[in-house]
Amino acid sequence: MKKTLLMMAVTLMSALQVCAQTTKVTDKDIIGVWMMEWMQFDGEKKMMCGKPLGVTTFKYYGADGEYACCEILNTDGKIILMPHEYGKYTYKAGKYSEMGRPVVSSEGFRLIDKTHFRGRWKNRSEAWKKITLPRNVIRYLVDCCKSKNVPADVQTAIKQAMFE
Secondary structure, eight states: OHHHHHHHHHHHHHHHHHHHHHTOOOGGGGOEEEEEEEEEETTSOOEEOBTTTTEEEEEEEOTTSEEEEEEEEEETTEEEEEEEEEEEEEEETTEEEETTOOOBOTTTEEEEETTEEEEEETTEEEEEEEEOOOHHHHHHHHHHHHTTSOOHHHHHHHIIIIIO
């Protein structure tokens, strides 16, 4: 009986160790395209993104630190992009920062596994899922996000002509 229990314990520990090894995530697992699965503002109901809501957020993390984020709406069968920001991110030893903002704690950004991360921004909790998109679509979305960075001379001309 003791031998059987000992063998079961060793087998269970081995299985748990293998399971832990297969779910280990590294800093490089952030690289790729991510889609918001859901978001929840404090005190409100969870909102599912994508198909049910017709809105989601796209984030791209490049191997070289390139970062892009945009909201995507599916309205009457037409996709509408709203570039949010473009710049750099860092993720090292579990410490995350984007756009030069202060590093956030594991509550602010935590890789769950190789295809899911959870985050918190201001008063909102978020869940993200890694997805696959064709390379040309990724580049298009990233380039749209780049357009968020309006050159200074263009900003000045717009301000003078339209807002002064």
